[in-house]
Amino acid sequence: MEKIIQGKAYVLGKNIDTDQIIPAEHLVYSLSNPEEVKLYGKYALSGVPPDQGGLPAGNIPFIQEGRFDSDFTIIIGGPNFGCGSSREHAPFALKVAGIKAIIAESYARIFYRNSVDGGFVIPYETSEQLNQLINTGDELKIDVESNTLENLTSKATYTLKPLGDVFSIVEAGGIFAYARQENLMAQP
């Protein structure tokens, strides 16, 4: 597990649902065939209405035309991030696109579980409305051990909520790695 996550912020609004994260028509691709997996990166966040993508300005594409990954590393969202369907394709698509962490005020349960148990992205919670304070393109640095977020562009520092019970699953890299570590299932 990386101790420091650093990269550019992509800022979104509230209630970002899984249809916006990966529209249902794209759920047909394989999640194991490497060529098809790239398509999940290509279409990640393609359901977000353009003026609501890359706030506060909006109309900033998450994935540039012709590419399969993003220039952004950390998503800043509002409340109820990942609401809607159970599709694990959603945190998977964000990971394929290059996202390592999401920072939001709250998460829908299934998206949160999928992010943690699948080991795709780290879902941090914050009590501040960071999507009002951070601009898309700001250079951010998360210190995983101290739960702090530094905005290297604006020089502001914020405290993230500790991951609590799920930290050990995140640290292990997912529920299977955790279960083996805790002897809940046989070693491979």
Added chain:
Amino acid sequence: MAQTITQKILAKAANRAFVDAGESVWLNVDILLTHDVCGPPTFDIFKEEFGADAKVWDPKKIVVLPDHYIFTANEHAHRNIDLLRQFAKEQGLENYYDVGTDRYKGVCHVALAEEGFNLPGTVLFGTDSHTCTSGAFGMFGTGIGNTDAAFILGTGKLWEKVPESMKFTFDGPMPEYLTAKDLILQILGDITTDGATYRAMEFDGEAIFSLPMEERMTLTNMAIEAGGMNGIIAADEITERYVRATSSKPYELFISDPDATYHSKYRYDVRKLEPVVAQPHSPDNRATVRSVQGTKITKSYIGSCTGGKLTDFVMAAKILKGQKVSVTTNIVPATVKVALDLECERYDGQTLKQIFEDAGCTIALPSCAACLGGPADTVGRSVDNDVVVSTTNRNFPGRMGSKHAGVYLASPLTAAASAITGKLTDPRDFL
């Protein structure tokens, strides 16, 4: 210690006498449900983690119901069905309902009920967020992702945080213009789309227990739209009659203790409620139909796990009998059984099928169809700036296809009345 019905069912599944809200417990799973969108990646993870030749924990407890992308020319969608078929064969899954055979059922949440998999007191996990639908049967049902489902496939267990419960009591006899859809949209407007996150939504009261199972399923189905972990209604005589007609398996009845602890309690008098819609683009964007009546629509859609059951079509037929629709109106039965029932069930001397055909509706084959947009050739998929009135469960941007379309979620009565006029219309105008 006093417990809610949800606590009692989870305690039983954890081999405990008592579980407290907020504690994480390992549960023994009674049924795992999956479908064509999430089945193939779940099976891949299972093989990767447990071994290419590994066997599932109990082939009788896995139910595979392809339903999402069935009637499409999309080759990737076809390949996913092939992958389900192959895994079902390898593992000897007797509860696989193959496409293109007489075993095909349709929308999984409705088919689970019809096929007798919903048993009071049991624990169901499914790779679909609307797995909460089954809570109408006094059982625990919730949605999970592929990784969690693969874990269950190999072990028969999963950890879950015991939810706090919220109680919603509906007093009074249901007026004929009001439906379960109006009740759940009422709640969503009050508590918003994250008002029940990580909690159980328990429904109670005279109005609830007067409803047939299909209408109860509409309520529990949309618990996820408030972020709920599960929706639940204690089983009564109506539940037991349905269950005995579909299954010979044993089940156990649980009810909440009178002094159980709730996160919050809401109480409604159904005689004071009105038909409502959820306006674009969120299921909690509630308005009374009267307040938005006259809004022009381009399509009406009656279908899905929420609004494609026989009772939904009986309600629509009451309004559409002897009328003509003025916009494209898609009738999408949830399952093959519902589709067959449309040919037998009569209202005022005519079969429902005849009523819909005479009114100018299009009847599609049973599947999830355009509820979630689907591949480009999906029946009823929204295009361009469509304005759709729909009995489905979600109206997020782009949900039914076009990112530029707007979807009004409504009851089958409202969707049918609006189909006739081409404008959002209160069903009381036709009743």
